[in-house]
Amino acid sequence: MLLDAESVRLLATSLAIAFGALGPALAIGWIGSKAADAIGRNPEAASKIQTMAILAIVFAEAVAIYALVVALIVKFVA
Amino acid sequence: MGLAISLRAEPIFSIGSFPVTNSLLLSVLAFLVLAAFAFAVRRRLAMVPGMVQNVAELVIEGALGIMDSVLNGDRRASEKYLPLVFTIFLFIICSNWLGLLPGVGSLIVTQNGMVTPLLRSPASDLNFTLALALIAVTFVNIFGTAAIGLKGRLSVFFNFHGPIDFFVGILEIISEFAKIISFSFRLFGNVFAGEVLLAILAYLVPYVIPVPFLFLELFVGFIQALIFAMLTTVFIGMSIVGHGAGEEGAHANAH
Numbered sequence: 285m286l287l288d289a290e291s292v293r294l295l296a297t298s299l300a301i302a303f304g305a306l307g308p309a310l311a312i313g314w315i316g317s318k319a320a321d322a323i324g325r326n327p328e329a330a331s332k333i334q335t336m337a338i339l340a341i342v343f344a345e346a347v348a349i350y351a352l353v354v355a356l357i358v359k360f361v362a
Numbered sequence: 363m364g365l366a367i368s369l370r371a372e373p374i375f376s377i378g379s380f381p382v383t384n385s386l387l388l389s390v391l392a393f394l395v396l397a398a399f400a401f402a403v404r405r406r407l408a409m410v411p412g413m414v415q416n417v418a419e420l421v422i423e424g425a426l427g428i429m430d431s432v433l434n435g436d437r438r439a440s441e442k443y444l445p446l447v448f449t450i451f452l453f454i455i456c457s458n459w460l461g462l463l464p465g466v467g468s469l470i471v472t473q474n475g476m477v478t479p480l481l482r483s484p485a486s487d488l489n490f491t492l493a494l495a496l497i498a499v500t501f502v503n504i505f506g507t508a509a510i511g512l513k514g515r516l517s518v519f520f521n522f523h524g525p526i527d528f529f530v531g532i533l534e535i536i537s538e539f540a541k542i543i544s545f546s547f548r549l550f551g552n553v554f555a556g557e558v559l560l561a562i563l564a565y566l567v568p569y570v571i572p573v574p575f576l577f578l579e580l581f582v583g584f585i586q587a588l589i590f591a592m593l594t595t596v597f598i599g600m601s602i603v604g605h606g607a608g609e610e611g612a613h614a615n616a617h
Contacts, residue, residue: 339593
């Protein structure tokens, strides 16, 4: 394996997004499952729980997007 | 013809010393589409609504309903903040969906040897998303100041009731900047990644395969517009009450 700049850049790009998406993927799954539990327990509060869950999912997703942006910067800019 | 992916939006021409990029072109087009729609609806307004007015009223009622559920049922507050929130939603969704039309990314211009696309999805340019994020966060602070006064708004950030409250105030300041960054990068990342995905697919397998991904991009464009608008509403709701997110949980527990 030739460890020149281009290969290392490709490796860095793919590792950045691969590991960066791991945390948010788990987090979104947890949030979804807890939200489903909560709605199951208390169907009346469904819309509040849904709003809260969507909000939390969006924030978790944003972290994955940060990792994606770093990967893109490594690939195209640096 | 090879595959060309550029993180930055490429300038097409210059007005004086101001470079006009391909994403700026498409965002102006989105604005013209929205303005034309607004004028068309305005001309047809009547006490007995026609079809266009019916659809517009349906959409506005839906948006007000969603804002009500976030702002604790206060219809007057929803109506006060609807212009900003709904404009952000309409502009982003129009930009994203116009960016999926054929011709965006494929109509090219050759200028001194370099080949650049004529049109590009506006939200795939960090300038566009950063501008929207700055506008949203600035207005959140303006609305908060208008609702509870300058002292009320500043007391969220500079809270001298104790060491922990002081630290929370510092965190609130940092979180304002984090909101700007997260708003802009969320929209930019989603749309730019979608653009890259579609470009690569069109380069590898131009027939049939890109279709489900175009549907995905349609969905993502709608969701990102919704998320931006809804988060703006949530932050407005938090700023007009005058305390941060932590205290909300404490109040809810106290009941």
